[in-house]
Amino acid sequence: MTAVGHERRWALAILAALGLLALLPLAGPREDLLNFVFLILLSITLAESWNIVAGYAGQVNLGHAAFFGLGALVTRTLWIGGTPVPLAMAAGAVTATMFALVIGVAAFRLRGAYFAIGTLALGEILKATIGNVLPEISTLPAATIASYRLTLRYYLALGLAAVSVIAVATLATSRLGLGMRAIREDEEAAEASGVGALALKLTALALSTALAGLAGGLFAYYHISYYPAHPFGPHWTFDALLMTFIGGVGTLQGPVLGAALYVVLKEYLALRWVDIHLLIFGALFVAIVLLLPGGLVQAAERARWMFGRRA
Amino acid sequence: MLEISGLESGYGDVRVLSGVTLSIAPGEIVALLGPNGAGKSTLLNCVAGLVRPWGGAIRWDGDDLRALDAHLIVERGVALVPEGRRLFGGMTVQENLELGAFAPRVWGGRRAALERVYALFPVLAERRRTAVQALSGGQQQMVAVGRALMARPRLLMLDEPSLGLAPRLVAAILEALAAINREGVAVFLVEQNVPAALSVAHRGYLLEGGRIVGEGSGAALMADAHVRRAYLGPLAVRHGE
Amino acid sequence: MTVLAQQLLLGLLIGGLYGLAAAGLSLIFGVMRVLNVAHGELIMLGGYGAFWLSALLGVDPFASLVIVIPASLLLGAVLYWGLFGFVVRAHEETRVKNSLLIGFGLALALHALAVRLWTADERSIPTSYGGAVLSLGDLAIPLVRLATLVLALLLIVALQLLLSRWRWGKAIRATAEDWQAALLTGIDIRRAYLLAFALGTALAGAAGTLVTVAYSVSPSIGLEWTLKALIVVVLAGLGSMMGTFVGGLVLGVAEAASAATFGGPYREIVGLVIFVVVLAVRPRGLFGR
Numbered sequence: 001m002t003a004v005g006h007e008r009r010w011a012l013a014i015l016a017a018l019g020l021l022a023l024l025p026l027a028g029p030r031e032d033l034l035n036f037v038f039l040i041l042l043s044i045t046l047a048e049s050w051n052i053v054a055g056y057a058g059q060v061n062l063g064h065a066a067f068f069g070l071g072a073l074v075t076r077t078l079w080i081g082g083t084p085v086p087l088a089m090a091a092g093a094v095t096a097t098m099f100a101l102v103i104g105v106a107a108f109r110l111r112g113a114y115f116a117i118g119t120l121a122l123g124e125i126l127k128a129t130i131g132n133v134l135p136e137i138s139t140l141p142a143a144t145i146a147s148y149r150l151t152l153r154y155y156l157a158l159g160l161a162a163v164s165v166i167a168v169a170t171l172a173t174s175r176l177g178l179g180m181r182a183i184r185e186d187e188e189a190a191e192a193s194g195v196g197a198l199a200l201k202l203t204a205l206a207l208s209t210a211l212a213g214l215a216g217g218l219f220a221y222y223h224i225s226y227y228p229a230h231p232f233g234p235h236w237t238f239d240a241l242l243m244t245f246i247g248g249v250g251t252l253q254g255p256v257l258g259a260a261l262y263v264v265l266k267e268y269l270a271l272r273w274v275d276i277h278l279l280i281f282g283a284l285f286v287a288i289v290l291l292l293p294g295g296l297v298q299a300a301e302r303a304r305w306m307f308g309r310r311a
Numbered sequence: 312m313l314e315i316s317g318l319e320s321g322y323g324d325v326r327v328l329s330g331v332t333l334s335i336a337p338g339e340i341v342a343l344l345g346p347n348g349a350g351k352s353t354l355l356n357c358v359a360g361l362v363r364p365w366g367g368a369i370r371w372d373g374d375d376l377r378a379l380d381a382h383l384i385v386e387r388g389v390a391l392v393p394e395g396r397r398l399f400g401g402m403t404v405q406e407n408l409e410l411g412a413f414a415p416r417v418w419g420g421r422r423a424a425l426e427r428v429y430a431l432f433p434v435l436a437e438r439r440r441t442a443v444q445a446l447s448g449g450q451q452q453m454v455a456v457g458r459a460l461m462a463r464p465r466l467l468m469l470d471e472p473s474l475g476l477a478p479r480l481v482a483a484i485l486e487a488l489a490a491i492n493r494e495g496v497a498v499f500l501v502e503q504n505v506p507a508a509l510s511v512a513h514r515g516y517l518l519e520g521g522r523i524v525g526e527g528s529g530a531a532l533m534a535d536a537h538v539r540r541a542y543l544g545p546l547a548v549r550h551g552e
Numbered sequence: 553m554t555v556l557a558q559q560l561l562l563g564l565l566i567g568g569l570y571g572l573a574a575a576g577l578s579l580i581f582g583v584m585r586v587l588n589v590a591h592g593e594l595i596m597l598g599g600y601g602a603f604w605l606s607a608l609l610g611v612d613p614f615a616s617l618v619i620v621i622p623a624s625l626l627l628g629a630v631l632y633w634g635l636f637g638f639v640v641r642a643h644e645e646t647r648v649k650n651s652l653l654i655g656f657g658l659a660l661a662l663h664a665l666a667v668r669l670w671t672a673d674e675r676s677i678p679t680s681y682g683g684a685v686l687s688l689g690d691l692a693i694p695l696v697r698l699a700t701l702v703l704a705l706l707l708i709v710a711l712q713l714l715l716s717r718w719r720w721g722k723a724i725r726a727t728a729e730d731w732q733a734a735l736l737t738g739i740d741i742r743r744a745y746l747l748a749f750a751l752g753t754a755l756a757g758a759a760g761t762l763v764t765v766a767y768s769v770s771p772s773i774g775l776e777w778t779l780k781a782l783i784v785v786v787l788a789g790l791g792s793m794m795g796t797f798v799g800g801l802v803l804g805v806a807e808a809a810s811a812a813t814f815g816g817p818y819r820e821i822v823g824l825v826i827f828v829v830v831l832a833v834r835p836r837g838l839f840g841r
Contacts, residue, residue, distance in 0.1 A: 060649065106832055113587050113648040117782055118831045124779065125824045132817035234775065238660065245653070275664040282661030289653045290638055361732055381735035390736070397733035399726050401791070410726050414738030418719070462738055 010253040011169035018162050025151045034154050038222065040263045041157035042215060043243060047255035048164040049211035050240035055250030056168075056177060057204040058184030059108075060116040062237055063123030067096040067209040069130065069232030071216025076138060076228070079221065089217030096213030097206050104205045108198055123234060131229035139225035153222050160218055164211050168252050171207065180204055184250075242281050245288055248297030257296055312337050312497060313358070313389070313466055318367035320350075320357050327353045329521040330367065335466065340488065340498040342508040342529070344542065345518035351501040352394055354518070355470050358499075359391040360384040371466075386414045390464035394471050396455040398443045405439040407454055411461030421461065428457040431487055449480035456487065460496075467491060468499040473507055485511050505542040509533050554690040559808045561691055567804020568701035569762055571797035573777055574784035575708055576755030582790040583728040583748040585644050586636050589655035592778030593662040594753055598624055598760025599769035600670055606677045613677045613765035614699065617758055624757025628750035631658075640745055659774060666771040676768040700762040707758055708797045711751070715793070724748050728791075783827040 021037060046068065053061045071092035078088035103122060110118050140148075171177045179200050182189075219231055239262065247258025266277040292298050313335040321327040327350040335341050343351050356362040358369055360381030369376040376384055390411075399407050408428055412421035429436035432453040438446065443454055452472055459467055469488075473481040481504065489511050492498050502508035509515060515532045517525035525535065532538050577591045588594075601620045605611040611619070635658065639651045684695040715721040720743075727734040727744040734741050763769065763777070780803065788799025803823055810822035 060652065110831060112645050113652050114831060116649075116652055117587075117589075118828060121779070121783075121824045121827045121831075125821055125828065128817070128821045128824070132821075238656070241656070242660075275667050278660045279664035279668075282657045282659070282664065285657035285660070286635065286654050289650055289657065290635075359736060361735065380740070381732075382738045382740045385736065385738035393733065393736060397730055397736070399729045399733065401729060402722075402725070406722065410722060410734075410737045410739070412738075413719070413723060417738075458737060 007169050007172045007252045010251075011165055014165050014253065014256055015162055018158055018165075022155070022158055025154060031150060034150055036263070036267060038150075038154055038157050039267075040260055041154075041161040042218060042222075043239065043259035043263055044161045044256050045157075045164045045211060045215040045218070046236065046240045047243040047247070047259045048161075048168050048252075049208045049215065050237070051244045051249060051255045052168060052171065052208040052211070053201075053204050054241075054244060055254075056171060056180040056184065057201050058180075059112075059201065060241075061119050061205075061208070062116045062234070062241075063119030063121075063126075064208075064212060064240055065232050065234055065236040066119075066123040066126045067100060067212040068216040068219070068236050069126065069229075070096040070099055071213030072220040072231040073130065073216075073228060074213075075217035076220035080138075080141070080144075085217075085221055089214055089221070092217040092220070093210045093213035096209045096216065100205050100209035101202060104202050105198075108201050108205075120234070120237075123232065123237065127229055127232035127234070130232055131227075134228040136227075137225055138228050145224060148224070153218070156221070157218060160211075160214055163214075165252065165256070167207060167211065171204075172252060176200065176203060242285055244295075246281065246284055246295050248295030249293075251294070251297045254295050254297045261296075312372060313499070314368070314370040315354075315358070316368050316370075318354065318357060318364055318369065320353055320362060320364040320366075322353075322362075326365075327521055328357070328364075331518070331521070331523055333516050333523060333526075335497055335499055337465070337497055338492070338495055339514060340492050340500065340512045342512035342515040342532075343499065343501045343518055344503075344505055344508060344515055344532070344538070346541070347503070349518045350521045351518055352470050355391055355393075355468050355499070355501055358384075358389065358468065359393075361391075382414070385462050385464075386416055388463070388465040390459040390462045390467055392455050392459045392467070392469040392472060394474070396451050398451060398454055398458070400444045401442065403440050403442055404435050404446070404454055407443055408435075408457050408461055411458035412463075414462055417461065417463045420463070424461045424463060428460055431460075431490060432457055448475050449477070449483070452476060452480070452484060453487070456484065460491065464496060466497045466499060468501075470501050471503060472500070473502060473504045481507055505538070506533075556812050558691055559812045560805055561693065562697070563804040563806070563808025563811075564801055565694070565697040565701050565804070566767075566807075567801035568704040568797070569759055569766070569800070570780050570784050570803050571800020572704040572707060572755060572759040572762070574781040574788070574800055575711065575793050575796045576752035576759070577778075577781040578785045578788070578790055578796050579711075579724075579755070579793070580749055580752035581785065583724055584636075584640055584745045585647050586639060586651040586749070587648050587655060588636065588658075588752075589652055589778050589782075590659035590662060590774070591655070591752075591756055591781055592776065593659045593666075593774035594624070594627070594756040595760040595763065595777045596666060596769060596771065596774045597627070597662065598757030599764035599773070600666065600675070600760075601757065602761035602764050603670075603675050603677055603769060613679065613761060614703070617703075617761055620757045620761045621754050625750045625754040627757070628753025629746060631753065632746050632749040636749060637742070637745070640742070659778070663771050663774055666774075670771070672771055674768045674770040675764070677765050679765070694766075697766045700766045703762060704759070705797065707755065708793050711755065712793050714751070720744065720747055724751075779827075780823065783823045786827055786830050 024037065025034065050061065050064050053059050074095045075088045075092035078091055079085055107115060107118055183197050183200060216231055243258035243262045244255045247256065248254025262281065269277045288295055316332045318328050318331040331354060345351055353362060357364045358376065360376065360379055364377055371387060371389060399410065408425055409421060412418055412424055417424065434450060435453055435457060443451060456472065472484050485507060488498055500508055500512060509529045509532055512529045514528055516523050517538065573595055577588065580586055580588055598620050601623060602613045602616045605616040605619060606613055635654060636651060639647055639654060642650060682696055686693040686695055686698065715725055723734065723739045723744045724747060726739060727741045731741050784796060784799045784803050787803065788796045806822055806826065807819045811819040
């Protein structure tokens with residue numbers, strides 16, 4: 001586990017990198033490059049948001065896609081209905097958080113694996129329900145398509161990624177984050193020393209799902225047409241899980257690294273064999289759980305330590 | 312036969328045993344006495360292989376037991392009746408006893424072993440098809456002892472067998488232990504009930520704060536002033552009544 | 553009324569397979585607290601095994617059980633040795649969490665592999681007797697599906713016998729109840745874990761074969777069947793294979809009832825809702841200890 005001080009340093013480094021990326025559209029690149037980076041930015045937000053509950057509060061939430069989907073659903077509906085996008089996205093985030101708090105109280109009574117499969121089931125219920133209630137594809141009206149500007153969405157994704165990084169960094173270095181880490185290490189001991197576990201977990205969940213809801217809103221704003229049930233699909237959760245764990249769960253930079261690696265590998269390999277990135281990441285994931293629970297961040301630290309000794 | 316020297320052990324950061332040395336010769340009944348938390352259970356668990364010692368040696372017939380997994384230690388002839396019995400609740404008396412002979416060395420002879428246990432505890436023979444959950448505390452303790460006996464041990468270890476039992480039943484268990492011992496099985500008995508333990512034991516050790524602080528014959532320990540004060544005073548008498 | 557009865561019957565028939573699928577998961581979890589969420593993928597592999605045997609060698613799918621079951625036993629042993637055996641070194645809570653994560657990675661990898669080997673299309677095994685139907689009054693009972701129910705029940709009974717009569721079956725039950733006490737009676741619990749894992753995987757493989765011959769198989773049935781198995785395990789609790797089987801039947805019938813009442817799309821949801829409700833109210837299930 002990285003020491004607290006490193007979070008600030010990493011946050012600055014990542015924000016600097018994001019700052020550089022802000023210059024990208026000015027260089028007049030191809031659209032597919034912007035789309036590619038957009039995907040990375042969205043993934044960063046999704047992964048960091050998942051990381052909050054998993055890495056800092058210690059619970060594996062397998063229903064994360066539900067909040068992503070709710071954010072998308074509410075944003076899309078309001079936006080198409082005429083609401084300005086920022087408001088629509090905010091409403092999406094609020095909806096996601098409200099829903100999370102309602103089920104969170106019940107869900108957090110479940111321990112460990114039961115919480116994981118319980119949230120998975122909840123996510124699936126939502127997906128199936130939306131799929132039944134809104135089976136038709138959602139497409140933007142022609143006028144909106146005509147005035148579609150990718151650059152705008154790109155900057156929005158950039159901003160959201162920055163926000164999620166700042167949020168996690170702030171959380172990690174705060175009293176709240178300290179309490180969460182205590183729960184993650186040993187919940188009973190933490191309770192005994194006065195840490196209100198449920199309240200902290202709900203706070204983590206609220207922050208996590210708010211960000212996920214915003215990410216969903218971004219998704220709804222970005223795509224021209226998609227099936228409303230699509231953002232509720234479990235693979236959004238699984239992707240976030242993979243990215244976070246492979247990068248390094250519980251660290252600030254882990255999800256960022258994991259997201260970048262994941263998207264790059266996925267796009268690069270998709271040409272040869274459609275789902276091979278999943279085969280590789282699945283195997284990598286297993287290796288990490290067994291051998292290197294701290295993910296690539298831990299691997300990098302070990303390497304640095306080893307080389308440090310030589311010098 | 313069993314030689315423990317300088318044994319150190321604990322759980323997590325907590326040290327429980329700080330250099331215990333004792334030995335048990337064939338055919339002896341040895342009692343281990345001491346207050347709660349002294350480390351008596353930990354010691355037995357170390358010998359049985361359930362807990363890894365931090366330091367020191369445990370030798371059985373000269374072999375180091377520390378390297379062995381618990382089930383292999385049973386195979387070597389050391390059986391533990393754990394505290395709280397730990398029976399397989401959903402299974403019958405017979406099934407529990409039979410499982411006691413699981414080790415390859417004794418599996419073949421389990422029918423004969425079963426008959427011997429039933430001879431020792433006739434009440435179990437009557438209830439052989441009853442689920443052990445339905446038995447009384449005393450009967451459950453008999454099953455627990457019987458189960459360990461099924462492994463044909465040369466050393467039988469018991470962790471607080473009298474806990475929660477009425478005096479009559481405690482006496483029955485002790486009689487059974489004496490009978491088992493007459494057949495050549497050594498017994499290592501951890502007990503808080505000092506009078507009971509010393510009534511059958513040839514020798515005893517006193518464990519306090521993770522160390523052996525006293526040793527002697529059964530009679531000598533019973534007569535010892537410290538033992539009398541700490542374990543045979545008014546409170547101790549109440550426990551033994 | 554007859555339509556409803558027919559629906560419920562079909563629900564009962566698939567419920568037997570839900571029970572079989574759940575039995576494997578329940579056995580493994582009950583004995584070693586390992587939650588293999590790739591269980592559904594193992595079912596899928598069993599199905600594809602039968603498919604291959606039929607497509608490449610013309611083996612009758614029911615007969616292919618003779619090959620699929622031992623092959624699945626072996627696969628289970630390999631997965632335990634190579635993967636889940638390492639998870640059991642931790643204590644319980646970490647164990648469950650790690651096995652969940654490992655199962656997740658394994659599921660992803662197996663799913664991707666299946667897509668590569670067999671494409672994402674649905675596959676089924678056509679047989680000469682596939683359309684045979686037994687008429688009982690107004691009910692039409694598809695014989696193949698009835699056969700799968702009967703076989704599922706037989707396999708459960710066989711498992712139950714194995715656990716109560718076989719020396720290692722008893723060892724498995726003892727280990728499930730109290731692993732420390734099991735060690736003290738001379739049981740090598742690691743071997744008990746291995747056997748339980750292999751048996752559980754064998755049940756999954758068998759379930760997969762039966763699913764494929766009665767319905768179809770595709771790479772996506774993995775997640776679907778893992779969820780079904782989880783629902784049944786939570787519904788029925790641990791410890792009784794027969795109870796798990798009945799739990800499967802209950803789920804099948806409940807799904808059919810809800811599809812008949814609320815409409816087809818709600819079939820999937822009812823199982824998940826039952827799951828969540830039971831988890832919230834009684835994490836130990838209905839039959840379990």
